[in-house]
Structures are given as structure tokens and as C-alpha cells.
Amino acid sequence: MAIRDILRIRVLEESAxxxxxxxxxxxNEPLLRQFWCCKPPFCNGQVEQADLSLETLTEIKFVLRATHRGPNLPNSHYWGPFVLTLCxxxxxxxxxLPSGGVPIQDILEERGELILMR
Known part of the structure; x- marks a missing residue:
């Protein structure tokens, strides 16, 4: 399998x-990276995309900011819709998407990254 056929998504959190x-x-898919760079910033009323930067030729960093944080909601409640949009x-x-019917948030929390292949 070529490296161009693998997509890795990681979410980094500071605290609960x-x-x-x-x-x-x-x-490693240039057309997909270009698509994300040209796409309007994500905003769903609770989270907004504050920044997007190309870290390397193959890595994009998105910065999300919770605009309205509710009590007792896990972080995945906020970043989950954005990651789903990327997928x-x-x-x-x-x-x-990975097979097995496991929710994306669970995969990311368990493994630290989500891997999509083609």
C-alpha cells in the first residue's frame, strides 16, 4: 500500500x-489537502475553526475553539463533528472509514489517531 493511500487524523487536547x-x-493526497485549505472555516455554533496551517508538505494543523462550552460534556462532543466532516x-x-462500527470518537480516544485508507 502506498503512503499516498493513508490518511491519519490526530486530536490533541490540553485537559478535560x-x-x-x-x-x-x-x-499525502495533494487534491484533498488543497480542498481543505480552500474550504470555508468550520463553525457549528459550539465550535469554530480558528486557524489552519500547513505544518509540512503533508501535514495540516487545524485549530478549533469551543465557543459555548456546556457542563459535563466530553471534549469529543466539540471536536467530533469537525473530525466527522474531515472523514x-x-x-x-x-x-x-475503519470497519467495525466503532464510533470515530472512541477510536481516536483509544488509539490516539484515526487512520483512513483507500
């Missing part, structure tokens, strides 16, 4: 009460 999340995406975008470029 964190209001800022870093989402790092390792992607849905990747489907258009023939990447596939």
Missing part, C-alpha cells in the same frame, strides 16, 4: 476542560 483543540492531519470530505477522495 480545554476549550482549544488541535487536529493534525497527515495526508466525509475524505470519502470523496476514495478514503474509507
Amino acid at each position: 476542560e480545554c476549550g482549544v483543540f488541535l487536529v493534525k492531519v497527515q495526508c 466525509l470530505d475524505a470519502l470523496q477522495f476514495r478514503f474509507q
Whole structure:
């Protein structure tokens, strides 16, 4: 399998009460990276994309900020919809979600990263 066929998504959190999340995406598909760079910033009423930067030729860093933090909600409540959006975008470029029916948030929390392949 070529490295171009693997997409890695990692979410970095500071603490359980964190209001800022870093989402790092390792992607060797130039058209998908370009798509994300040209796409309007994410905003769903609770979270907004505060920044996007190209860290390397293959890594993009997204900065998310919780705008309205509710009590007793896990961090995945905030970054989960954004990560799901990344996954849905990747489907258009023939990447596939992991099989097994495990929620994306659970995979990320358990393994520290989500890997999509094509």
C-alpha cells in the first residue's frame, strides 16, 4: 500500500476542560489537502475553526475553539463533528472509514489517531 493511500487524523487536547483543540492531519493526497485549505472555516455554533496551517508538505494543523462550552460534556462532543466532516470530505477522495462500527470518537480516544485508507 502506498503512503499516498493513508490518511491519519490526530486530536490533541490540553485537559478535560480545554476549550482549544488541535487536529493534525497527515495526508499525502495533494487534491484533498488543497480542498481543505480552500474550504470555508468550520463553525457549528459550539465550535469554530480558528486557524489552519500547513505544518509540512503533508501535514495540516487545524485549530478549533469551543465557543459555548456546556457542563459535563466530553471534549469529543466539540471536536467530533469537525473530525466527522474531515472523514466525509475524505470519502470523496476514495478514503474509507475503519470497519467495525466503532464510533470515530472512541477510536481516536483509544488509539490516539484515526487512520483512513483507500
